[in-house]
Amino acid sequence: MSDVIVVGAGVVGAACAYYAARAGLDVTVVDRGPVAGGTTGAGEGNVLVSDKEPGPELELALLSNGLWRELAETRGGFEFEPKGGLVVAETAEVQDRLTELARKQGVEHESVAAGALRDLEPHLADGLAGGVFYPQDAQVQPMLAAARLLRHGADSYGHGAVRLRLGVTVTGFVRSGDRVTGVRTDRGDILGGAVVNAAGTWGGELAALAGVSLPVLPRRGFILVTEPLAEPLIRHKVYTAAYVTNVASDSAALETSAVVEGTQAGTVLIGASRERVGFDRTTSVPVLARLAEQAVALFPALRGVRVIRSYCGFRPYCPDHLPVIGADPRAPGLYHACGHEGAGIGLAPATGHLLAQLLTGREPALDPHPFRPDRFPEEPR
CATH class of the missing domain: 3.50.50.60 (FAD/NAD(P)-binding domain)
Structure with a gap:
């Protein structure tokens, strides 16, 4: 007993x-x-x-x-990486909302102007309005x-x-x-x-x-995994403001947002999708294509990188x-x-x-x- x-x-x-x-x-x-x-x-x-x-x-x-x-x-022994997270904004309006959220959260953060984004992530796409960097974000x-x-x-x-x-x-x-x-x-x-x-x-x-x-309830999500890269392409966990919105969403319909990060093995993980379809494990090629498209829009250098596999899982969703x-x-x-x-x-x-x-x-x-x-x-x- x-x-x-x-x-x-x-x-x-x-x-x-x-x-x-x-x-x-x-x-x-x-x-x-x-x-x-x-x-x-x-x-x-x-x-x-x-x-x-x-x-x-x-x-x-x-x-x-x-x-x-x-x-x-x-x-130790579980690849803890205190890399920090960078949330990026496509427009000035979204940047204002990100900055206001960070202020309300009261956690350690740094607002990043558009011109300083590439100091953190040299391979980011042009045209982004700025971002917020969270040094406490990590990965295991x-x-x-x-x-x-x-x-x-x-x-x-x-x-x-x-x-x-x-x-x-x-x-x-x-x-x-x-x-x-x-x-x-x-x-x-x-x-x-x-x-x-x-x-x-x-x-x-x-x-x-x-x-x-x-x-x-199960909330399905897909992840793409690239081939290992010879040199790290992405330094932090990087995602768009839409990810924050999708996390808080109650919708059962498909929602996707660009989430991109490297691993110690040299691969790049690409997400994220959310949808409530029960425990259906069927691979959705359109969803995978959308994730790839969003990742390339955020990091154009990924266009020449091969995806070697994908997988899906089910998040345990509660209504509140x-x-x-x-x-x-x-x-x-x-x-x-x-x-x-x-x-x-x-x-x-x-x-x-x-x-x-x-x-x-x-x-x-x-x-x-x-x-x-x-x-x-x-x-x-």
Whole structure:
């Protein structure tokens, strides 16, 4: 019997396991697939503050940003790159809006005039009106990050422990009275003092097995990957102001915006698209073509670079664009850590840290109330 069962071996589940183990808890992580086999494995690795509106998610992002840097210093091995992010504006009006947002956010930033853009990114296209640079933005390799957090959680200075049960599908919950005391799986029951739903895009389905409702929906996105370049072409994470708008959008229709960044392997990652089409994994060539066109418009030098592959993933979308973190009063013993949409990799350490504090009865690092699981209207039965 474990103190905590974490369902989901993506980066959020790995962070929950890591910080729970560091707090002295014995943890079992259960996943029907491999480590980082879902949304985490299809992510770019964004650790962003630049795309967050002022409020609870930005506070969570700032906490997480500091924790990622601490993990990079003490743990490492997951290609943490504190490269900074550059948001660019096509018009003076958009530049004014970007500058006003940065002011409201109250985070470290620098307004960049049109003539200074190429000091940061020499290969940017002509005609841009300016931008805002966010030095706190960073990038990790998400699959490595999840694996490292689980490995270090399993070796957490002799405090708690982390055990992995991969290839195990959760089919229901074990209860003692009203309290959740474990999970039922296709390999038998696993008992624990608490269960954490870190199932990402499938968090709503897992919650339903416990008889509670979470409106977590898949929001599909595609990424293009180029051939490795001999010399770095792009120094920072660079995206257009439309990306900020798309992140905050409630639309189910297709939305795209130019997001371009390099990796330590020399490849260039190109995004981003958003659309709610269920769990349809069909490759959309028109969407890929639009992403390529937008990337070339931002960095004309990419026109001569070959794309070697594409992939898609599903962001766990919540209607109010906030993750679900904390104890579920409708099912005592059940906790949630899901619904982060496209920000799960960036917000993972803060989510795990906050959840470990709640599990052990410690004072949380920030107010968990905005993320409470029962904040949504109940769906009619």
